[in-house]
Amino acid sequence: MNLESVQKTYKRYAPQYDLLFGAIFHPGRKAVIEDLECRPGEAVLEVGVGTGLSLPLYDRSVRVTGIDISEHMLEVARKRKARLGLDNVDLHVMNAQEMTFPDDSFDKVVAMYVASVVPDPVALVEEMRRVCKPDGQLIFVNHFNSNNPVISRIEKWLEPLANTLGFHPGFSMDEFLARTGLQPQQTIPVNLFGYWQLLRASNDKPARSEAMTEQDIAVAV
Ligand SMILES: C[S@@+](CC[C@H](N)C(=O)[O-])C[C@H]1O[C@@H](n2cnc3c(N)ncnc32)[C@H](O)[C@@H]1O
Structure with a gap:
């Protein structure tokens, strides 16, 4: 899937997205926001915010920034923001x-049902790490390839339809973690049959002053 096909697919989904994926994904969104344990004044970034179904779940004391590549999905989110x-x-x-x-x-960066949609999940995680403060939280909720051999085979069989479906049905957690180097502190099954997983990881990058010191050392060497 490339960015153009993501935009095309989510333009098609935008008018019915809330009806199709509102209720079914809702427990996962709620679990993520509870897990964030946001304090007043904290800054949260939601990547792939879509139609903004999660936005009313945040406490109004939290500053939320939502981004999306689909103008059509975001237009629905803008209407929700204005309405509420x-x-x-x-x-x-x-x-x-x-x-x-x-x-x-940002203090916390969230990707709900996005990692298996973006063309490059490694670039996604790198960017989430970059814009998140050191020791901030990175939280994902996503469907991953099932451990059940029958379901797994169906997911792999559906994989060539990723452009039409708008996500990769065979998205592997092992591969995602190995390629991104993410080390989740917590993995919680959510939504229907626990078929989706919530992953929480600390943004364990060096603080900027430490990073500068390392760079200075590298230059000096
Ligand atoms: C399955 S929807 C999830 C929407 C929302 N997070 C939710 O909870 O329903 C995936 C969203 O990710 C967006 N997306 C995909 N690739 C993206 C990218 N590279 N940058 C920003 N948004 C992206 C899509 O446009 C779509 O709105």
Whole structure:
């Protein structure tokens, strides 16, 4: 899947997205936001915020920024923000694999049902790490390839339809963790039959002053 096909697929989904994926994904969204344990004034980034179904679940004291590559999905989110008066929310069309936010901009960065949609999940995680403060939280909720051999075979069989479905049905957690180097502190099954997983990891990158020191050392050497 490339960015163009993601945009095309989610343009098609946008008018019915809430009906198709609102209720079924809701427990996962709720679990993520509870797990964030946000404090007043914290800054949260939601990549691939879609139609903004999660936005009313945040406490209004939390500053939420939502980005999405699909103008059509984001248009629904904008209407929701206006309808519900969500003044704590900012929305932008932006590619999560190449964000324009400065380093260390957010306390927590969230990707709900996005990792198996983006063309490059490694670039997604790298960017989430970059814009998240050191020791901040990175939280994902996603469907991963099932351990059940029958379901797994069906998912692999559906994989060639990824462009039409708008996600990769055979998305492997092992491969995702190995390629991104993410080390989740917690993995919780959520939604129907626990078929989706919530992953929480600490953003264990060096603080900027430490990073500068390492760079200085490298230059000096
Ligand atoms: C399955 S939807 C999830 C929407 C929402 N997070 C939810 O809970 O329903 C995936 C979203 O990711 C967005 N997306 C895919 N690739 C993206 C990218 N590279 N940058 C930003 N958004 C992206 C899609 O446009 C779509 O809105």
